[in-house]
Amino acid sequence: MSLDDLTADVEQSYSDLGEELDVTLDRETRNELAMLTAALDPEDADELVRRAVHLLFQTTVETGQLDFNLRQEFDVTYDEYLNGMTFEEMTGGQFPQAQQNDDRRYQF
Structure with missing residues (x-):
């Protein structure tokens, strides 16, 4: 599954x-x-149900459960959904530090 599948769902x-x-x-x-x-x-009582859905959504996002389930089902995260593109599309398929030979990154 993909970002497009998630958007469609x-x-x-x-x-x-x-x-x-x-x-x-x-x-x-x-x-x-x-x-x-x-x-x-x-x-x-409808107002309380709306608040409950908002609270459940917020908690699910903050604890990482939403990303975990989205990654399993669609292989994307909520941030990728919000941006409309995957991490690979944003970075050109490479993690930025992989290109750098920075021996000092652990030095203070």
Whole structure:
């Protein structure tokens, strides 16, 4: 799979989701959502679900889980997706330090 495959999958998923999403809640999730609704008093429970998705996404990015899964499935990272090109495309296929014969890189 590739960056193009990831882009196509994201676009397809975005289209499939539409504007609204019906979610089936299990007992534990409903109880937790009820507690959060009572404590945070949002205008509606949908706001809490939106916040939950944002928090899950942020946590997944920050812990590296998103990159790990993207690398396994599509052989790209989130940064590569955001840039619209792979690391190899950005660098011409070579890691910059491979071209340098820098014997001083470990010296302070």
